[in-house]
Amino acid sequence: MSSVTGVSATDELPGPDGRPPLSGDAASTGRVGDRIFGGAATLSGVVVIVLVSLIAVFLIVQAIPALADNSANFFTSREWAPGGDNPRFGILEFLWTTVTASTLAMLISVPVGVGVALFITQYAPAWMRRPAAALVDLLAAVPSIVYGLWGLITFSPFFKPVQGFMEDKLGWFPLFAPTGISGGTIFFIGIVLAIMVLPIVTALSREVFDQTPLAHKEGALALGATKWEMIRTAVLPFGRPGVISASMLALGRALGETIAVTFLVSALADGSPWTWSLFNGGETFASKIANNAAEFSNPSKTGAYIAAGLVLFVLTFVVNSIARVVIERRKAFTE
């Protein structure tokens, strides 16, 4: 996983004479060409930093006026009526739907994804490994709009009886209480998201499981461990940080997934009662913004959607930063 930062510890080791190696800045001779080329490379890097900062700045700047006009509490209100003389909007519903559906997606895709990665790296016969990995990658190549179509038209009718069955048997439990909504429920969206992020979990987990030192695995086997015990004691502990960061990246993807969710959600009517049920509808941040792209008519309305987008940006930022920190710490141990 030395891929992650672009700076590896060995790069910074001094050469045999104690001076930095030639690949560092020292190799630049101050020639014009060198300065131009090096400058262009530096500039590109700086452009990337500037772009990301600009995303934050623009979203914040354009969200502030709308937030100032907002007469409802932005974080705890479930209303969404931006624009007009008395705009009232809050993100509670989107936050709940987004986080719950993504959490559900994680609960499904992480165990299955790790299982698939273990299958590919440890269990599959040698001839099967490459094709199996390619098939899982194929799942990642399917555009998300196609997942949306498939979920909406093909998978959703199939899922309805399953939901009916669960409501029948588990309806006493608040999370599974019937709400009269079928099709685009939080639960259903969670499942489709799980399928979409599965290849992310699998690809990264596969990579770390493959790097488990042979000595650890053979050591476990030599002590009489069964294959599963070997995996539990050697492969999984070694791969844990990789699995965690893979899950975080997948979570970030699930939180921000737009078009598939937009196709699937059932929007709630204004003023519908609050429920904890996973079989409720409700928009996510991304679907709300995408569904109302045509509504970006006046600045205060647009500002409300940009504010929602800002919250989504912050959410994914936090999740991705955690993934990053976990990877960094792992690097510290393995290099």
Add this chain to the structure above:
Amino acid sequence: MSAITDERRPDDASVPDDATPPGGRQGRDALRQMGSPHRARNVKDVIARVVMWFCFFLAMIPLVWILWTVISKGAHLLGSMEWWTGNQRNINSDDAGGGARHAIEGTLQMVGMTALIAVPIGIFTAVYLVEYGRGKLARAISFTVDILSGVPSIVAALFIYAVWVTTFGLSRSGFAAALALVLLMIPVVVRSTEEMLKLVPNELREAAYALGVPKWVTVVKVVLRTAFSGIITGVLLGIARVMGETAPLLILAPYTKNFQRDLFNGNFPTLPMMINQDRGDFALATAAERMWAAALTLIILVLLLNIIGRVIAYFGSVKK
């Protein structure tokens, strides 16, 4: 080595019950007493094996199901010449026929423009990270690339909207959508190029320096050339990633049913938006089959890029 391990395993079925085990008679009795926990271990082992196979086949279900759905419902339209040559002008949802040429060309043109902007920035950034960058700036760039790769497409689209439409007062267009796609493509290009540059052996660089070749010539003619096929692969995978993005198009590039080659003015046709258009009327058989055919076309384009990328990677990879 593993054969020895297996033989010594007390619960191994190949050890007959009455054989004297390595530990002698007493040892065998001890092993007998341990028999039941060992059986539990074996059972667990078998269960784990079954679960892993199950996970794999579970993951294959949606893949097969999706591909089957799209192919069975959309393939027949792709067989007609009209699909590849016509557009959707004056064709309503309940009319059959029409082509997707406008959308295919539009999508290719848009991702072409995206690549034109994203690839130089991406490659130069990767060159900086691998060949030049040390210390704080490199870390900051590397961190922001990670953050950028996690930015949801809808947020990228909102950002471009906030700049392009709200701040500069320009109208929505294919180019605005391409700018949003640039944000999504840069991190893919940076990461894959970085990987490839790191695979280039340091000896090559040192050999060039020893001949007195300036650093930038070394990077261009030695490092980038050695890693060339890998970089192409990364670029193709990056294009494949942004080709299917719909959210930015939804916000920034309204759909048109006509041929439209102007990225800078007016509505712009793309495959995802064509799917989205016909999705509104998917209850009509005519719209539904167009929708699935457009989805299949999109998948084929994405897969083609993936396959070409992988073939190039396979034949041209840096030999270790």
